[in-house]
Amino acid sequence: MKLFTDFKSYNDYIGLNKPLDNDIDVGYYDPPNMLLKSEAVMVDFYRISIKINFKSKIAPTDKPINAVFFNSPELVLTTGWDVEPTYTGMYLQLSKKIIEENRFLFKTYLDYGQHEALYLTEEEIEEISAVFKLMIKYYESDKKHFAVILSYVNVLVSLVEAFYKRQFSTDPKQYNHIISDFQQSLIDYYNQPVSQIPNVQYFADKLGLTANYLGDIVKHFTQKSPLETIHEFVISKAKELLEQNPKMKTAEVAYELGFEYPNYFSKFFKKQVNLTPKEYRLKLVQINTKTSS
Known part of the structure; x- marks a missing residue:
């Protein structure tokens, strides 16, 4: 199993851009230039991953899905991943330090990765994409905008909360x-x-x-x-x-x-x-x- 304790080593492994900060990292996926199959992995930080038209070979579905996935430090991807290179999306990586220092900004969804992804409607994809676009704009500019980035992170988490409530209500029988x-x-x-x-x-x-x-x-x-x-x-x-x-x-x-x-x-x-x-x-x-x- 591969253990990653920082953004840089993980990004190098998977083929993502070099992080600009040690506590927050935001970016877009580029599957054709990324690692599509891996061994067991654990990251010692938090990840929120939005994947559009995503298809996994490990857990195949009838058609590609649009979903938000969560990874927390306690979560081990025992089978790694094996995915098609056809999806697009965005990711947000947060250090344990930033979570602890700003716990009031975050809800409970960061450990949902152990149970279920959040499936998105087309309208929800547009809303989340708009927030990410603004977040990346400030992330790639000056670090003095750190508070602004955190505000957008809070908006993202609040949207996730609303979307999960919609998902719970859509098919209550499964719960x-x-x-x-x-x-x-x-x-x-x-x-x-x-x-x-x-x-x-x-x-x-x-x-x-x-x-x-x-x-x-x-x-x-x-x-x-x-x-x-x-x-x-x-x-x-x-x-x-x-x-x-x-x-x-x-x-x-x-x-x-x-x-x-x-x-x-x-x-x-x-x-x-x-x-x-x-x-x-x-x-x-x-x-x-x-x-x-």
């Missing part, structure tokens, strides 16, 4: 299994003895997804984040235990649900229900007394 698998994994988790409250990363790992991707899919289709869903389920289980086991102490309920400290459970319950576990039980007693009288 249904992610929602149902997440919900079932949550049920399964509490059908066994537990020692801690699960987090989003736990379920993402179980489903073979990144936490960002799982979060965006769940949020888009349920209007609730995975964390909100987990919390709601925990509260539902807590209420069930408090109602069905009147002799069960609050601490025992806390441990049953995976809380390490009972006082954390009480604070969590109070925040979600606006009552402490003890107050919730007293309210149940009052309601039952009124019902029976």
Whole structure:
């Protein structure tokens, strides 16, 4: 496997122009003069790649596609690539340093490369191409325009966000299994003895997804984040235990649900229900007394 830690070595390998900056690199693809087949590759920086009329020999499709592809430092292209030299497109390369220093500009899509590309309509291609044209204009001029380039990067990422929402809504059936698998994994988790409250990363790992991707899919289709869903389920289980086991102490309920400290459970319950576990039980007693009288 080839590992590339900087733009220059990667560009030399693939046949792209020499980068003008160590933190941001923008350019156009020229497939006839590029490496069309490679071994396994990992780049230790972020890449956003727009490819038009793209056709891969490794994952062949009926017709060429227009799509945005993402690569993050954690992503290994185990099979490399083997592509037809007929596509056009643009690329944006971002160092880990620039991502960390400007995290507020970026959404979660940079790790989507592990799951799905963003397929573009003709109109979306025109919009992204217009942004790239301006970005390259300032990139190839003076470095004092660095802030302007970052602004265009932000515009590009915002367009990607809008286009992904369109893609999610175009064929919701293909995402249904992610929602149902997440919900079932949550049920399964509490059908066994537990020692801690699960987090989003736990379920993402179980489903073979990144936490960002799982979060965006769940949020888009349920209007609730995975964390909100987990919390709601925990509260539902807590209420069930408090109602069905009147002799069960609050601490025992806390441990049953995976809380390490009972006082954390009480604070969590109070925040979600606006009552402490003890107050919730007293309210149940009052309601039952009124019902029976």
